[in-house]
Structure formats: structure tokens, C-alpha cells
Amino acid sequence: MSLRIGHGVDAHRLAEGRPLMLGGVEVPHGRGLLGHSDGDVACHALASALLGAAGLGTLGERFPSSDERWRDIAGADLLGAVGVMLADRRATVLSAQVVVIAEEPRLQPHLSEMARLMARALGLPAGTVAVSATTTDGLGATGRGEGIAASAVALLDVPA
Numbered sequence: 438m439s440l441r442i443g444h445g446v447d448a449h450r451l452a453e454g455r456p457l458m459l460g461g462v463e464v465p466h467g468r469g470l471l472g473h474s475d476g477d478v479a480c481h482a483l484a485s486a487l488l489g490a491a492g493l494g495t496l497g498e499r500f501p502s503s504d505e506r507w508r509d510i511a512g513a514d515l516l517g518a519v520g521v522m523l524a525d526r527r528a529t530v531l532s533a534q535v536v537v538i539a540e541e542p543r544l545q546p547h548l549s550e551m552a553r554l555m556a557r558a559l560g561l562p563a564g565t566v567a568v569s570a571t572t573t574d575g576l577g578a579t580g581r582g583e584g585i586a587a588s589a590v591a592l593l594d595v596p597a
């Protein structure tokens with residue numbers, strides 16, 4: 438077994454008139470995340486961690502914002518595309534964890550659904566992806582509610 442870890446981080450700004458997509462779940466909130474895509478920071482951080490662990494480069498390299506194919510791509514669809522890349526590389530995801538950093542809304546009721554949807558998008562057994570959430574106690578941009586961030590780690594078996 439050739440174990441590799443990956444770490445991904447993402448943040449997007451909150452804006453009026455957008456659905457809030459996190460981990461593939463539409464979370465009821467007055468504002469949503471702005472982005473070239475749907476701004477799903479949980480999916481983006483996880484995708485970044487997975488690509489990094491597999492040695493497949495960065496999210497920006499793999500999904501350039503200049504490429505119309507990826508315009509408005511849903512986070513879950515982006516994870517699906519990463520899942521195909523991992524399969525091509527014969528990489529196996531052993532476990533992953535995503536932490537969403539948001540002052541509001543309260544995410545606890547949605548965490549298990551986010552974990553389920555992200556694992557499914559990647560074609561992984563339920564339970565492979567764990568999701569938690571935290572606030573920054575009012576500190577910084579996430580604390581002021583200007584945006585939402587996420588951090589993810591992943592452990593993969595990547596054959597040499």
C-alpha cells in the first residue's frame with residue numbers, strides 16, 4: 438500500500454440572490470456563495486485534497502475557470518469528475534474529512550447529508566467522507582459572515 442495524504446482549502450464570498458450549496462446540499466439561507474461555479478467550498482476543498490493526494494495537480498489546473506465546460510458546475514459534479522480522475526490513476530480513497538467554517542447558518546442538521554452526497558458523488562462507500570462544521574467565534578471574514586470557508590484532508594492509496 439502506498440499511502441498519500443492531501444489537504445485542500447477553499448473560501449468564497451456570500452452574496453444575495455444565490456442558493457447556498459455546501460457539500461452538494463442546498464442549505465436554506467438568505468445568501469449563497471459567489472463563484473465561477475456554484476461556490477460549493479466543501480466540495481472544492483475536498484476535490485483539492487483528493488487531487489493533491491493523488492498527485493494529480495491542483496483544482497485550478499484541472500478545472501480552469503477559463504474553460505467553459507466548468508462554468509457553473511455543481512460541486513457534486515466536480516467531485517464526480519475528480520472520482521473519474523482518481524479511478525484512472527487507480528487511486529483508492531480510504532477516508533476524508535471536510536470542515537466547513539461558517540458563522541451562520543447552523544450547519545449541524547445538514548452535515549450527514551453532505552457527507553452522504555459527497556461520498557456518493559465520488560462513488561465511495563457511505564462513511565468514507567466525514568463532515569463537521571465550526572465557527573470562528575466572530576473573528577475574521579468568516580466570523581463577520583462575509584463568506585464561508587472549508588478545509589479538507591484525505592488519505593488515499595495511490596499505487597506507484
Ligand code: MG
Binds near residue numbers: 447448449476478
Ligand atoms: Mg472554490
